[in-house]
Amino acid sequence: MAEFLVKVADERGHLLEQVDRGYSMAEVHDRYVQQGYLVYWVKPQGVFSAKGFSLGRRGHLKQSGFIVFNQQFLTLIKAGLPILTSLELLIKRQKDVYLASLLENVRDRVKSGEMLSDAFAAQGLFPKMYTTTLLAGEKSGNMEEVLTRYIAYQRMAMTFKKKLAVSLVYPALLVTFVSIMVVFLVTYVVPEFAKLFDSLGAKLPAITVFMLAVGVASQKYAVYALPALVIAALLLWRWGKTDTGAEALDSILLSLPLLGGIRLKYQVANFSRILATLLQGGLPLVPAMQTAGASMGSRKILNSVVTAARRVKEGQSLAKSLEATKVFPDLAVEMIEVGESTGALPAMLGSVAEFYEEDVQTALGAAMALIEPVLLIFMAVFVGGVLISLYLPIFTLGAGTH
Numbered sequence: 351m352a353e354f355l356v357k358v359a360d361e362r363g364h365l366l367e368q369v370d371r372g373y374s375m376a377e378v379h380d381r382y383v384q385q386g387y388l389v390y391w392v393k394p395q396g397v398f399s400a401k402g403f404s405l406g407r408r409g410h411l412k413q414s415g416f417i418v419f420n421q422q423f424l425t426l427i428k429a430g431l432p433i434l435t436s437l438e439l440l441i442k443r444q445k446d447v448y449l450a451s452l453l454e455n456v457r458d459r460v461k462s463g464e465m466l467s468d469a470f471a472a473q474g475l476f477p478k479m480y481t482t483t484l485l486a487g488e489k490s491g492n493m494e495e496v497l498t499r500y501i502a503y504q505r506m507a508m509t510f511k512k513k514l515a516v517s518l519v520y521p522a523l524l525v526t527f528v529s530i531m532v533v534f535l536v537t538y539v540v541p542e543f544a545k546l547f548d549s550l551g552a553k554l555p556a557i558t559v560f561m562l563a564v565g566v567a568s569q570k571y572a573v574y575a576l577p578a579l580v581i582a583a584l585l586l587w588r589w590g591k592t593d594t595g596a597e598a599l600d601s602i603l604l605s606l607p608l609l610g611g612i613r614l615k616y617q618v619a620n621f622s623r624i625l626a627t628l629l630q631g632g633l634p635l636v637p638a639m640q641t642a643g644a645s646m647g648s649r650k651i652l653n654s655v656v657t658a659a660r661r662v663k664e665g666q667s668l669a670k671s672l673e674a675t676k677v678f679p680d681l682a683v684e685m686i687e688v689g690e691s692t693g694a695l696p697a698m699l700g701s702v703a704e705f706y707e708e709d710v711q712t713a714l715g716a717a718m719a720l721i722e723p724v725l726l727i728f729m730a731v732f733v734g735g736v737l738i739s740l741y742l743p744i745f746t747l748g749a750g751t752h
Contacts, residue, residue: 354375354378355368355392356392357389359390360387360388361656375471379392383640386660388652388656390478390644391478393472393474411475413508415449416476417508419440420500420504422440423497424494426439427494437457437460438457452473456469466484466488467481467482467484467485479500479503479624479645482633482641486631487632499627499630500631503623506623507620513711514710514714517714517718521718521721524722531729531733535733536564536736537569539736540565540740541562541569543562554743555739557742560739597653604648608713612710612713615679615710615713619710620645620646620703621646622682622702623700625639625699626696626697628642630696635668636663639662640655640659642655643659651677657671657674667690668695669686669687681705682702682706685705689701
């Protein structure tokens, strides 16, 4: 028996990570699922890996290249080529060296008798949704259909993410520019004026004294402030990896005005899209919910899906189970309820995803349109306040000379 590193979530959404022994990753995975856990991943436990950190090879899996591989893989399978032959051909044609090395390991594992889904899962880098999709195709004997649906999902997801990224470029540049300008004014311009006023020895207004004190202190402690911010950011990141930290940060993000609602709608759209794809591929509802939940970036959504999956397992409907969590929007629950009652749940989940994706785009556009004038007003008020506080003594001195 081999050792495997297992990461799971219990019914309350608490993450657990431990080493367990088993005959294969699939056997360990199924064992934890039967115990009621939501399994994130199962990885071989090597000599140099512990607590989720591995000294083995790690790289970046490019989403666009992975989609192209799957499209080519699907084409070869449709042409009637065996899986091993298809992998051999694609490895030879693969320009991404890192992806080619992963595929070589997959090929070798399949040659030794492992299932294709287990071979991909063993790499520890491919999305859980992908390996689950392959498993559904292997069990149903309909690999072509499940791969087609997965590719369609990936293309839609990538297009949506690109649209979001494009929408955020201008606000990000504006925020960066305003931040640099504020830092420059406070740490350089204001201290220079402080030297000037010291040489004049004039009595200064209270607002000027305050601004000069802020500028001088900022310049003096700027050397310490930057490392302190970096350390604070690292500590916050580490804390965010814990159960308590992840839940707290997610609650803060979801409670933000306007942006919290956008984040919730994005997560609901993502969950609906993944669940629809898995159900269309032939996966049962509870395992499909567990896989979709594990793909969520929101801990609150993850906990809600874990709770809902347990209720569905006990015999409740999906709509009622999601409604009981009091997290999913009423409209989404109502649409899912209609889909369940008409026997068209996957199609209705796709409609939910489309509706909330469009809603996110609209809401994000409105938020970005609001951010620009707010930043411009802040910039005008801040810069105006700084300039008035700095030039007021000069005007006073000029008036006193006449």
